[in-house]
Amino acid sequence: MSATRTLDRETSEPVVELLPQPAMRVVGPGRKERAYQLQIAELGRRAADLSGELGTTRRELEVARLVERGTDRLVGRLEERLERTEAQKARALVLVGGLQAELEATRERLAQAESRLRRLPAPRRGLLSRLLGR
Numbered sequence: 001m002s003a004t005r006t007l008d009r010e011t012s013e014p015v016v017e018l019l020p021q022p023a024m025r026v027v028g029p030g031r032k033e034r035a036y037q038l039q040i041a042e043l044g045r046r047a048a049d050l051s052g053e054l055g056t057t058r059r060e061l062e063v064a065r066l067v068e069r070g071t072d073r074l075v076g077r078l079e080e081r082l083e084r085t086e087a088q089k090a091r092a093l094v095l096v097g098g099l100q101a102e103l104e105a106t107r108e109r110l111a112q113a114e115s116r117l118r119r120l121p122a123p124r125r126g127l128l129s130r131l132l133g134r
Helices: 031-119 127-132
Strands: 005-007 014-016
Touching: none
Parallel strands: none
Antiparallel strands: 005 014
């Protein structure tokens, strides 16, 4: 737009007259703008790829967290079972020790009974066994 400058007589301000210009031709983005738009599009694609990878990573982390929690529970149950087994083993050892002591006492009583039996006189053969020859 071009204008001619004259002063207004009353206000002494410049008067601007607008003259029509031919319509501007819009060409589109230049080489730098196109490169910038391509760069923005590439960044958008990379962001989409990264968000997909991030979603996968989040899912993998969630699965790992669940596996770890399940493993902790399993290990806890196995440790409880091991503790119960150890307690049962200790009780069994005490029981075996008691049985062994009782067996020794029984063997001692048996040995005493056998020694008393040896001191007794041999039984006499009865009349019937003497008659039958046994």
